[in-house]
Amino acid sequence: DSGVTQTPKHLITATGQRVTLRCSPRSGDLSVYWYQQSLDQGLQFLIQYYNGEERAKGNILERFSAQQFPDLHSELNLSSLELGDSALYFCASGRQGLDEQYFGPGTRLTVT
Amino acid sequence: QKEVEQDPGPLSVPEGAIVSLNCTYSNSAFQYFMWYRQYSRKGPELLMYTYSSGNKEDGRFTAQVDKSSKYISLFIRDSQPSDSATYLCAMSASGGSYIPTFGRGTSLIVHP
Numbered sequence: 001d002s003g004v005t006q007t008p009k010h011l012i013t014a015t016g017q018r019v020t021l022r023c024s025p026r027s028g029d030l031s032v033y034w035y036q037q038s039l040d041q042g043l044q045f046l047i048q049y050y051n052g053e054e055r056a057k058g059n060i061l062e063r064f065s066a067q068q069f070p071d072l073h074s075e076l077n078l079s080s081l082e083l084g085d086s087a088l089y090f091c092a093s094g095r096q097g098l099d100e101q102y103f104g105p106g107t108r109l110t111v112t
Numbered sequence: 113q114k115e116v117e118q119d120p121g122p123l124s125v126p127e128g129a130i131v132s133l134n135c136t137y138s139n140s141a142f143q144y145f146m147w148y149r150q151y152s153r154k155g156p157e158l159l160m161y162t163y164s165s166g167n168k169e170d171g172r173f174t175a176q177v178d179k180s181s182k183y184i185s186l187f188i189r190d191s192q193p194s195d196s197a198t199y200l201c202a203m204s205a206s207g208g209s210y211i212p213t214f215g216r217g218t219s220l221i222v223h224p
Contacts, residue, residue, distance in 0.1 A: 002155065033211075042216040043156070043200065056211050090155050099144045099204050099212060103155030 003027065004093050004104035012110045018079040021107045025072055025093030031055070032074040033094070033101060034066055038087040049074055050096060081111045115139050118201055118215030127224050131188040135201035135215045138182065142203040145177050146212060147186045150198045159199075160186065191222045 003026035013019055025032050034046040036059075045058035049068035060066075063081075068074040078085060088108050092101035118135045125131055133147075144163055148156035160175040162168045168175045174187040184203070188195055198219050202212035 002157065004155070043214040045211055045214075048211060058211065088153075092155075099146065100158050100161055101212070102158065103148075105155050106153075108153075 002102040002104065004091060004102055006089075006091050006104035006107050008107060009105065010108045010110075012112065013081060014112055015081055015083060017081050017111075018077065019081065019109065021076040021078070021089050021091075021109075023074045023076070023091030023093075023104055025074070025091075026102055028095070029093035029102070030072065030096055031094045032068055032072070033092040034060075034074070034076050035090045035092065035103075036087045037090060037106075041087075043090070046076070078109070083111050085109065086111045115213050116201065116203060116215045118218055120216055120218060122219040122221050124221045124223065125191055127191060127193060127222055129191050129222070131186075131191050131195070131220060131222075133186040133188075133199050133201075133218050133220065135184050135203075136182055137184075137203055137213075139203075139205065139213075140179075140182065141205035142213075144204045144212075145175070145184050146202040147173075147175055148200045148202060148214075150200060150217065152197075156200055188220075191220075193222050193224055196220055196222050 005024045030051045046060040048056040092103045094101045147160040150156040165179045172189045176185040198217040200217040201215040204212040
C-alpha cells in the first residue's frame with residue numbers, strides 16, 4: 001500500500017459527460033501528479049500540483065482540468081468525454097525536489 | 113524516436129532464472145533513473161532509484177546505469193512467479209525538472 005488513495009476505482013460513463021476523479025496523497029507529500037495510462041500510449045504525465053499551485057503541465061487536453069485543495073487532496077475533472085478517454089488514471093504523490101513518486105491504485109474510466 | 117525506449121515483451125522465463133530488463137534513452141540530460149513494477153490493474157510501485165552512472169543493489173534486484181551508452185538495466189536474480197508484472201523504467205533530468213519520462217514497460221512472465 002503506497003499510502004495514496006484514489007476514488008472511485010471504476011467509472012463507466014457515456015460520451016459527452018463529465019466526471020471527477022479524486023486523489024489523496026501520502027501523509028506529508030505536497031506534490032500530486034496525474035497520469036493517464038492506456039494500452040497504446042503507456043503512462044502519460046498530465047499535470048502536477050505542489051501545495052495547491054500548478055507546477056508542471058504535460059499532455060493534458062483542454063477538456064481536462066485539475067486542482068489541489070488546501071487539505072492537499074486533488075481532483076481531476078474530465079469533461080466532454082470521448083471514447084478515446086477510456087483509460088486508467090493514476091495519481092501519484094511525492095516530496096518536492098525528489099523524483100520518487102508513489103502511485104495510487106488508479107481509477108479505471110470507461111467511456112461508452 | 114521516443115525519448116525512452118523499452119521493449120514491451122512479453123519476456124517469459126522459468127522460475128529461478130536471472131532476468132535482464134533494459135531501457136535506452138536519447139536525452140543526455142537524464143541523471144535520475146527509476147524502475148517501477150506494475151502488477152495487472154494496479155498502480156506502479158517504485159522498486160529502485162539511482163542517480164547518474166553505476167550499480168545499485170537491493171535484495172534480488174540490481175539496477176545498472178551506463179550513461180555513456182544511454183542504457184539502463186534492471187537485473188532480477190532467482191526470479192519468482194510473484195515477479196510476473198510489467199516493469200517500467202523512468203528517468204528525469206537534473207536542474208529542477210522532476211517530471212520523469214516513463215518507458216512503455218516490459219511485461220515479464222516467470223513460470224514455475
